[in-house]
Amino acid sequence: MIGGVFIYNHKGEVLISRIFRDDVSRNAADAFRVNVIHARQQVRSPISIVARTSFFHVKRANIWICAVARRNVNAAMVFQLLHALLNLMKDYFGRVTEENIKNNFVLIYEILDGKLTFYLIFVTEVIDYGYGQNTDTGILKSLITQAGTRTATKEETAQITNQVTGQIGWRREGIKYRRNELFLDIMESVNLLMSPQGNLNTIFLPRSICAIF
Numbered sequence: 001m002i003g004g005v006f007i008y009n010h011k012g013e014v015l016i017s018r019i020f021r022d023d024v025s026r027n028a029a030d031a032f033r034v035n036v037i038h039a040r041q042q043v044r045s046p047i048s049i050v051a052r053t054s055f056f057h058v059k060r061a062n063i064w065i066c067a068v069a070r071r072n073v074n075a076a077m078v079f080q081l082l083h084a085l086l087n088l089m090k091d092y093f094g095r096v097t098e099e100n101i102k103n104n105f106v107l108i109y110e111i112l113d114g115k116l117t118f119y120l121i122f123v124t125e126v127i128d129y130g131y132g133q134n135t136d137t138g139i140l141k142s143l144i145t146q147a148g149t150r151t152a153t154k155e156e157t158a159q160i161t162n163q164v165t166g167q168i169g170w171r172r173e174g175i176k177y178r179r180n181e182l183f184l185d186i187m188e189s190v191n192l193l194m195s196p197q198g199n200l201n202t203i204f205l206p207r208s209i210c211a212i213f
Contacts (some may be wrong), residue, residue, distance in 0.1 A: 002067045009098045010104040012037040023070045058082045
């Protein structure tokens with residue numbers, strides 16, 4: 001998919017740089033700075049093509065985030081991934097500003113690389129070899145903290161797969177309640193055939209479970 005991600009300040013200085021594929025080099029950062037950020041005329045298109053390299057960029061306040069690709073990619077998916085990265089950073093440290101990015105650059109690289117343990121790489125990586133993977137803030141926050149890398153125990157590692165592949169990504173594992181209760185809402189309807197004399201000829205009672213609490 002994408003070959004790299006760069007984050008710039010308003011001056012065009014690279015704050016974060018991550019290369020995922022060999023077909024993209026660090027020189028791509030300079031090409032984007034010269035042709036987009038420092039362009040003589042304002043660039044209105046969110047996609048710029050320079051020397052057969054596509055730059056997908058989003059500007060938020062005074063921060064530029066750019067995805068680089070040298071192949072034919074799905075533009076909608078790339079922009080969805082960029083906005084997901086911005087939302088992740090916002091969820092972790094508030095406003096996405098140059099100061100906050102510099103103060104949390106270790107955390108940002110940790111989110112991009114997912115280097116917790118060998119067993120957790122497939123779970124915590126937001127981008128793997130240029131393909132978007134996991135952008136769920138609830139799951140990432142349970143594994144990556146601003147204080148640093150959290151080492152997972154054997155018991156935690158055994159629960160990770162169930163947590164990631166579960167249908168409710170925001171629900172933490174290990175939630176316990178004082179009373180074990182189960183509430184069912186059962187919807188009943190009656191289908192019947194009655195004679196003119198008031199006698200029941202046939203009756204059918206279908207039942208269905210509406211909700212479980």
